Amino acid sequence: MSSPQENTKVERVVEAIEGLTVAVAANVHDDGDTHGSKFEDVIEARKEVSEALHDFLRPALRVVGGTDKQ
Secondary structure (H helix, E strand, C coil), rough: CCHHHHHHHHHHHHHHHHHHHHHHHHHHHHHCCCCCHHHHHHHHHHHHHHHHHHHHHHHHHHHHHHCCCC
16 A cells, blocks of 8 residues: 555656646647747646656665665
């Protein structure tokens, strides 16, 4: 069973991906005009997805990364 903290991280990733999808769809629907606020929304949405995935994967990255003490 997942912990409440894991569920929160999954929800954040899902919401971030939904936000990116909406921002990209709105940008495409705007006939490719990337000079408006919609383009900035896509950049912000991509940043949120990146941060959410980084937080979600952080425990796994620590295990995989490890330390090289030789």
